[in-house]
Amino acid sequence: MTVTAAATPTTVPVTAGVACALVGFTSSFAVVLTGLRSVGATPLQAASGLLAVTVLQGVGMVALAWRFRIPITLAWSTPGAALLVSAGVVTGGWPAAVGAFVVTGLLILVTGVWSGLADLIRRIPTTIAQAMLAGVLLPICLEPVRAMAHNPEAVLPILLCWLIFQRFAARWAVPAAFVVAACVIAVSLVHEHRHIATAELLPRLDPTMPHITWQAMIGIALPLYIVTMASQNIPGVAVMKSFDYAVPWRPAMTVTGVGTVVGAAAGGHAINLAAISAALAAGPHAGADRDRRWIASCSAGVTYLVLGAASAALATLIALAPSGVAETVAGIALLTTLAGALHSALGGTGRGDERASYERIAAIVTFAVAASDITVAGVGSAFWALVIGLLVRGWLLSAE
Template sequence: MRLGSGPVTSRDLQQPIVAGVVTAVVGFTSSFAVVLAGLRAVGASPDEAASGLLALTVAFGLLMSGLAVWTRLPVTLAWSTPGAALLVSTGPVEGGWPAAVGAFVLTGVLLALTGLVPWLGRLAAAIPVPLAQAMLAGVLLQLCLAPFTALADAPAAVGPVVLVWLLATRWAPRWAVPLALLGAFVVIGVSLATTGTSVPTGHLLPRLEPTTPTLTVAAVVGIAVPLTVVTLASQNVPGVAVMRSFGFTVPWRASMVTTGAGTSAAAVFGGHAINLAAISAALAAGDGAGPRERRWVAAFTAGLVALLLALTSGALVAVTEAAPAGIVETVAGLALLSTFAASMVAALATDTGRTSATVTFLVAASGLQLFGVGAAFWALVVGLVVRATLERRTAASVEQEEAADGAEDVRR
């Protein structure tokens, strides 16, 4: 058997296959709770949220396997976890769930256009990274606080989950969130047994629930625009960088068009956004995935495993609906802690941009609602205004002072 160039040994195939399984399982279990929370926040019913989770997983699973075969690169795809967190902070919009679905469809179109239209891609890239990361950090703040507020309200239920996460972070950091999720399932099982509650079995099998999309100004401005920015800045761009760090060049246009089209297709069934994977990309592209020329097999395998995991979408929603208060929010918050930390570091990395980044973060975290539009959009607007006025003048003043100091040194 030959895949690519050169003879293939059993180890050549074993390593990328195992890496692909790990990539899919870790990626799915680490963040599906965030996706469900985001979809429910913007108006999805339990069945519609399950449909969205199913549509996203099937779409990126198929596309990932297809891209891997076509490009012979370990290009991994995922749903936009930061985008789902954005939905949590946004909440219901004018027009309800159909308007949210319309915004998801438009997000897919915008993502595809960033690959097809060069100037649009440059425009998206022109948004300062510190501001985009500060907006994301502000969006994530409340979710990241959830494990600790829930711990105060329900220590007996939430405490074991947090403890498992802490221990796993020390001894098996890659599996910290999946193990915390397993701990949450144990807590849910004990709760159901002690209260005599049963999980409804009517919707355990996965099924797609189509929604006719509509467009409202509030949904376009409050969901589609910031969701596109967050997906590009916190998923697609870092995903390219991760791949480059392992010596692989991601085909930007093909990836954007593919993920954009997949987003729009999944959106009709409730999915919010598909993008290049960032963190989990290292699992399929790194040295642990075997010889370089075979690592595309890891991405191909991850796509197939994702299709299997999609079958659990209905059961996951049913179980989480029966969970004690705070459990799902705890798992979601723990899953986002590392993303929150990375966003804060990136937002405050430069001295000259800290004021605008701080203002952006605070506005995004405030939950501000104006004209039916959520805080994420206004955070970007205010941050850009501060950057263009206050910080531009500050930077000019610094340059003038440095020039004056330099002239004085010459005179001396």
């Protein structure tokens, strides 16, 4: 009894940290790979990017949690990865996308030093920012439906597993669905007698020299920065505050900004404060003693370092998946985020007055433009959605 009681304060946060990392990684790594491939990365380059963000966020959260003794958790930008899917290949190809990742990291770094930039992001109406995000997410979340129509025998088991876990253990619904997807892929590989070389399973970095194009700056860097700040960093601070933890803003932005810049050369897109998964390390699941929950963040960081070793194997598995399987995993992983974004964009105000009506009209216009997947002057729909949404909102509200 004495041994168990003594071990409990440490084992609880350690276990919570491992769960935090496993849920965070398995729930969205397919989205990261899909996003990187969409902007021109080869399978090897996408695997390198996944390895970079996994390792760097692991190192970053260990450093921050150890230094400040609070349960700060980091994550890759899942909404940002979804945005890359809508952006597509820009002028300059993959090197231009890498250049945009570098600029995104520099903007995050500047945000930590200059509070005015963070204030500027906060002044973007929540309805517009969330409508842009929802429009970006919609095409990805429709993929499971399309996949079900074209390849039901492979996709149906994944969706059924997700639905069952969503009812009884929602936190593990997407990880469980991925396990089923992995089984579907394995069966497909055996059936097709496909051989995987050992070298394809070993993690390795594939550096790319960044290239700067204005299309990538406007079409990738700016929307990626806005989405990362508005949907990850600022909510991440709010989540931590709800558990009575104050995030050290400048150090956190410095670590994530530098991590994004360093990871960009290897293909990583963005690192930021965790938002939803932050509660797993900062909340009661990490133990009753609030002063020891920082151990959960360290545990999560170490777990991410271990998961980094499996990144190449997982990327290879996704690349060899039957038609629609990878898209299904990515789509269901983002359904909750889509629901939250739509609620914030169209129903979050709770008001029924004329101003609220104008806000919703501007939001739905933003949503429609972002979901249209258009490209104008080499720039994707996310940027144009933000511009048009703000213009429509400004015009409507000017009548008041």
